[in-house]
Amino acid sequence: MRKIVLAAAAAAGVLALSACSNKTEESAEATVDAAASDAADMASDAAVSASDAAGDAMTAASGAADAAGDAAAGAAGAAAAAASDAAVAASEAAQ
Numbered sequence: 001m002r003k004i005v006l007a008a009a010a011a012a013g014v015l016a017l018s019a020c021s022n023k024t025e026e027s028a029e030a031t032v033d034a035a036a037s038d039a040a041d042m043a044s045d046a047a048v049s050a051s052d053a054a055g056d057a058m059t060a061a062s063g064a065a066d067a068a069g070d071a072a073a074g075a076a077g078a079a080a081a082a083a084s085d086a087a088v089a090a091s092e093a094a095q
Helices: 002-094
Strands: none
Touching: none
């Protein structure tokens, strides 16, 4: 009789440990799933931020190119006017 009671107690202990082990495993899986989801969300947010930064950089570069073009056009106009003034002055000096 003692052996049966002892075996039943041992079996109950094994079942209890098994149940705890399953709960721990399920809890660990849930934690891993949550961490993976959080990491995916963070990666997605980082990609959006990088895309926005690239768009901002492209807009800034375009503005800088436009400004450089305007400055070059202004400098060319000023050089042409100076050359014209110099030609007029040379013509007047020759007369």
